Amino acid sequence: MKENKPVNNSPMSVRIPIIIAFTLVIGMLVGANFFGGQSRMNNVAKGIAKYREVLSLVETNYVDSVSTDSLVEFSIKKMLEKLDPHTSYFSTEDVAAARSQLESGFDGIGIEFNVFNDTVYVVNAMVGGPSDAVGIKSGDRLIKADGVSLIGQKVNSSLIFSKLRGPRGSEVNLEIVRNGESKVRTFTVTRDRIPSYSINAGFMLDSQTGYIKVDRFTESTYDEFKKALTSLKSQGLKRLVLDLRGNPGGYKDRAEKMVDELLSDDRLIVYTDGKGTKFDSQTFTRQEGIFEKGAVIVLVDENSASASEIVAGALQDNDRALIVGRRSFGKGLVQMPITLHDGSELRLTISRYYTPSGRSIQKPYALGKEEDYEKDYEQRIKSGEFFSSDSIKFNEKLKYKTVAGRTVYGGGGITPDVFVARDTTYYSKYLTELFSKNVIREYALNYANNNLKTLDKLSFKDFSKQFVVTDVMMADLQKLATQAKIKYSAKDYERSANYIRGQVKALVARNIWQRKTNRTLNNEYYQVLMSFDETVQKALQNFEKAEKLARGEMVETLTHSGKQ
Missing domain, CATH: 3.90.226.10 (2-enoyl-CoA Hydratase; Chain A, domain 1)
Structure with missing residues (x-):
């Protein structure tokens, strides 16, 4: 049998783990000096020396090729698991996404969307925003973005965000089918700063x-x-x-x-x-x-x-x-x-x-x-x-x-000071599926668009008093649910019907009055739901x-x- 010999590595492959380990040593020594005295520095130095030795041995002698970067990322995450539940590490890819959750805006095209039956629908084009400026409307279906299909089972929020968001001033080419039309419309949208509100x-x-x-x-x-x-x-x-x-x-x-x-x-x-x-x-x-x-x-x-x-x-x-x-x-x-040397981030619990x-x-x-x-x-x-x-x-x-x-x-x-129990009386598997497949939201959007002229004439006060989600509307919603392959259950439906009616009315109000008022607030949506909200009612009492x-x-x- 032929003897297996260690593979000779290039000088660069040998240097990589040493460079990475050296960087880690410097960073962690600085951290040790920052957070503690000489004894802590010595302990950290010993640990880093062992880590560097193992990393180099793996890189130079392990039977298969390995990614040193992935080993370092993995080891950091496993190390932090020994600490508290909130100390965490973010890779360079994750840092931007994590920070965007707390920023007051982002660069994009200015639409709110809904995914229904593996299709992306425009719920709202922000008035004065980039999409509104080129004529994109509520109810439009997004077919492609820069040639990438936005239809099918692989479509998710991550893919959509990656296509629609981007640097301010950059362009994205969208292919759209308008409600009631079969032809594909093409729009070129220039991204801009889109404010977000808390x-x-x-x-x-x-x-x-x-x-x-x-x-x-x-x-x-x-x-x-x-x-x-x-x-x-x-x-x-x-x-x-x-x-x-x-x-x-x-x-x-x-x-x-x-x-x-x-x-x-x-x-x-x-x-x-x-x-x-x-x-x-x-x-x-x-x-x-x-x-x-x-x-x-x-x-x-x-x-x-x-x-x-x-x-x-x-x-x-x-x-x-x-x-x-x-x-x-x-x-x-x-x-x-x-912030670490490569742009990744450590969120360290300090107090x-x-x-x-x-x-x-x-x-x-x-x-x-x-x-x-x-x-x-x-x-x-x-x-x-x-x-x-x-x-x-x-x-x-x-x-x-x-x-x-x-x-x-x-x-x-x-x-x-005052306890309010969770209300689970309306929970059902049928309701869960309606939400998970965005059926209620899609039905309310379609209803609002199809009845826009009539609803636009109402004041919100009149809408709140007069508008009723009828049995016919509920039957239409059930048909939409069937199209989304949701199995109907009479028992579940009966349990959740009143809650569904409330959501439909609230979402119709939101679709109409956000468009009419050009406000960032969802006041009408919450005003409709107030009568169903036990916690708010308990507060008032x-x-x-x-x-x-x-x-x-x-x-x-x-x-x-x-x-x-």
Whole structure:
């Protein structure tokens, strides 16, 4: 048998791992010096020496060819798994996408789209945007972008974004089929800056009660919030519902500034505590806010996280707002973004958030046991916490006091003052499939386009009172569902019918009034849904408590009986 000999590597193949390892050594040594003393530097140096030795041996002697870059990426990610659940690494490809979620805009063609039956439909062409300027309309089907097909099972949001977004000033050639036509129209669209917004709604629920829906905390959130709040004050705002449900967080300073508009005096908003004192901080209110007096209710749920929890915790601990809903997510670890030499990014946990009373926002976790951490949602379901306040367990060792002396509890997340159970009465497999295949949204878009002349004549007040989703409309929606290969279930349909009707009416309103008003807010959509929203209805029923808090009076809440 012929003896297998090591393959001779080129000088460059030998240098690559050494160069990479050397870069890692420098970076990590600097990091060690930055975060600790000489002993830590020595430990890191020993670890890097071993890593460099293994990497070089693999590169020079391993039986098959390997990608050193992929090994380095993999090893970094596996290393970080031994830390907390939120320290993370982003490759150069992922960095831009991650950052875009928090930016106030992006470069693109200015449309909102819907994918139905493997086809991309234009839901809305932003008025004055690049697509609107060349004549693209709601209901148009996108067939191709720069020769690449946008029809078929392989079409997904990633592909669509990669074709429609691009550098400002660049062009994209689109092939479109208009509703009711068979011929293909061709448009050349020049990409431009498209603003994105984080405040989804801002309107008056009644003559004195304002409602603001905040989706996330981005670059522009604070400015958007001030604009919405100022507008509501001019309409007679006396009390406010601030909706943070489903808000995953974002920029900490935007959240702090939002609190400053609602909280008076020199009050503590949040503080952080890390290793040593390098990353410790305290943030206080500093300026005269737009709405420092008047009742405030904040809505949260299990998907309200991070910056959302800073807002809710600050207003609760300062007895400024009544918190309504369910216990928030529990993300209270602070990450510092560190750009690495190749443009990739390390988001390293450097401290923890604490509410003014001293509660840690972060829910418990065990190092290296990310799977258990991610199962917290399932555990809340199993324990019944989403459905009954009696199932919420309070840790008596983590008892804290608000400024006025109310009892609140730590242990992760912000526990509401008034609990609202999750409503699952309308859930069904049929409804899930309608949403997953975008049937309800597509039906509402088609209905709005086909009845545009009639609907355009109505005021929203008249639409809200007069428009009814009829049985005929529901039958048409079922036909559309069948076309999307959704199996009809009479039992499921009956369970979900009222909810479907509400969604159809809300989406029709959104399609009509966004076009008519050229607003960025989805006010009409949320106004239609208000009557179905149990959390909002519960908030309105509890404004008496919120008003007492605003006057500095004690109130009975979920965690405070008033007898303690």
